[in-house]
Amino acid sequence: MKALKTLGYLLGLPVLLILIWWSATLGTVNFFVPTPASLVGTFGKVWFGERFLTDVLPSIGRLLVGVVAAIVIGVVGGVLIGSIRWLRALLEPVLEFFRAIPPPVLVPVLILLMGITDSMKIAVIISGCVWPVLLNTIEGVRAVDGVLSDSAHTYGIDGWARVRYLVLPSASPQILAGVRQSLSLGLILMVISEMFASSSGLGFTIVQFQRSFAIPEMWSGIVVLGLLGVAMSFIFQWAERNILRWYHGQKEVENAA
């Protein structure tokens, strides 16, 4: 009974919305809005096949490489800048400025510097995604508990061990908050870099459909992007739950007390 209730809450509204959509498009032929059935049909036809290999996989690959590189650079740089006070004071205004630049404007700049290549698209993703991770890591490193830090010092835990067992774990909630922001940013930048200058990839294909007025195909592309976003968000939530298990446990204990 309880499971049924949960399922009802989970699926009730989506089913209702699809029913409304279905009945609204029933019998009418609206050029812009496909019926649910034709959308599902088109989706299968367009995306399960060669296009999956030539457009979807390379896009996902670039996204992964870009995001992972951005996370690594952001965390390493953040730990460095966060632990060295003068470096932080030196770089803070410059970093704040770079963060404030809307990442998509770097697409034309990087096209200019690197040409229209795969590495340009990865560079676009990195250049946008690195800031949330970097700045959050700096904040996280700065906020390391003073008592813990002093204890670690007293026990002679220094250097790499200090980073591994003290700094990274204490900063991880903040780092993951940054990663979450950079994931959605990465997806946006992947699409934009492909829409702007590319001959393959998801963004390119969707714009191509739109320009040739292949409306159901265009919608199916939008659905692919939506599913990608949703999948990334679920994977992230799963990873976050695992990485931060100790943290959530600690919060529960603190709240209970």
Next chain:
Amino acid sequence: MSSPALTSGGAAPRGERHHRRVRKVPTKQLLGVAGILGFLVTWELIPRLGIIDARYLPPASEVIAALVVDLGLTAFWVAVGETMKAWFLGLAIAVAAAVLLGFIIGSSNFLRKATNSTVEFLRPIPSVALIPLAVLLFGVKIESSLLLIVYASFWQVLIQVLYGVADVDMVANNTAKTYGLGRMARIRYVVFPTALPYLMTGVRLAGAVALVLAITAELVIGSPGLGREIALAQSGGAISGMYALVLATGLIGVLINVLMRFIEKKTLAWHSSVRSEVIV
């Protein structure tokens, strides 16, 4: 009396550290300025020394000169105006819609549970996926930018409002109920003040996102504004001009951040004071 003498051995280094920190306060700003100058000098040197061709990366001085020229041009300010108009309208619509829906959904347990899966599904959909749709529906007009901006900023605010409404203190709410406050009065005097800090965080995040989407829409779709100017400058080979516009967008981003923090501080001025009184 003897305790200062006893702890003096321990206090000395702490005093020294404290002293050092006091001296560091003005140096922090100086270091920041030094950082900016260092960045500009590096930028100036990279093309001058031929590490990157000056045709692709003009020296900083040239770009700043181009920005100064831009500041005197009406066309530049028109583009800035268009961008800011899209930013403001989009943000305003998103905030209004999110606040209204957030309070409705948040105040009912049933609605919150029923909408959760849909919200979690729609939220991660990247708003740039709507670009083709925006082009078809509105073409290269401000409505295209608005569609993207509203979609992206709406979720930022809605999620925060939902958290905020959920944070309402049950004791306060029940007290208000006991004193005979109606539903509207409770929303006004209990729920709204609780949710306001969350709402302001959402608005601040949405402000940054809205600028990104405004520029993106202009860049990719070509609706009027700074983004379109950047795309035009790039395809027209006005390289210093393009870099100058990129700098301008960064400055606008900084200004929006500062503005948002200021508004947040002003609207929540009562907040910390109220809280500290409660604690006392």
